[in-house]
Amino acid sequence: MEIFLQIIIGVVVIVAVSVGGWVLNTWLKMKHGYPLETHGQAIYPKAGDEAMERIKLLTTENGQLRAELGAMKDRLVNVERIVTDDSHRLTQEIESLRMPKN
Structure with a gap:
């Protein structure tokens, strides 16, 4: 049971770091004027x-x-x-x- 709990915590940490990195990357792109993309299409006006x-x-x-x-x-x-x-x-x-x- 203890190993299962450590695996769950590890997965949650990996997911949290990945989502945090994505949010930071998107914020930096917006801050510096780079295009945001969804499925290869730019989202600027x-x-x-x-x-x-x-x-x-x-x-x-x-x-x-x-x-x-x-x-x-x-x-x-x-x-x-x-x-x-x-x-x-x-x-x-x-x-x-x-x-x-x-």
Whole structure:
């Protein structure tokens, strides 16, 4: 009888820890904005007009930032070229720019 009681207590502890872990996991997902799922389907609100507008704005901003990043990369390539070129060649290029073109 005593072994049976220990087995029951062990099963109850395992079930309690499992349910507690599930509750904690669900709470953490909700707190940090992760989707809750039931049978593989997310439970957050459907994409409404406001959400779609926000997605469009973020997509536009993302495109602008990517274009700006491309321009910055081009500038960086020129700065790296200037820094790594030998000074004699750089001086010649500057002097050729100063001379008036005919």
